[in-house]
Amino acid sequence: MGQRSTLSSGKPQRDNRVNQEKTLEGLANNLFFCPSCPKNYFNKNSLVKHMKLVCGVEPQFGCPYCPQRFTQMFSVKRHVLKQHGVAYP
Numbered sequence: 875m876g877q878r879s880t881l882s883s884g885k886p887q888r889d890n891r892v893n894q895e896k897t898l899e900g901l902a903n904n905l906f907f908c909p910s911c912p913k914n915y916f917n918k919n920s921l922v923k924h925m926k927l928v929c930g931v932e933p934q935f936g937c938p939y940c941p942q943r944f945t946q947m948f949s950v951k952r953h954v955l956k957q958h959g960v961a962y963p
């Protein structure tokens with residue numbers, strides 16, 4: 875005569891999924907970091923391009939006023955203007 879209570883009660887069914895917000899952290903997970911410099915890119919092709927054209931090449935543009943060398947022409951211009959106070963010819 876025992877009344878069996880098979881009701882498993884007391885467990886509120888929650889379906890609270892973690893809000894997938896677009897946080898900065900989330901964005902960072904999608905970033906591609908250059909292994910040789912602090913640069914990062916949102917898409918891999920850009921990173922590959924950067925590594926090929928910027929990071930992976932020897933600096934070939936020399937400053938005419940000092941021994942510093944740069945990978946990009948605009949870097950030389952910027953450097954010359956900033957460090958030597960003259961406009962690059």
Ligand SMILES: [Zn+2]
Pocket residue numbers: 908909910911912913924925928929
């Ligand atoms: Zn780099």
Ligand SMILES: [Zn+2]
Pocket residue numbers: 937938939940941942953954957958
């Ligand atoms: Zn210089």
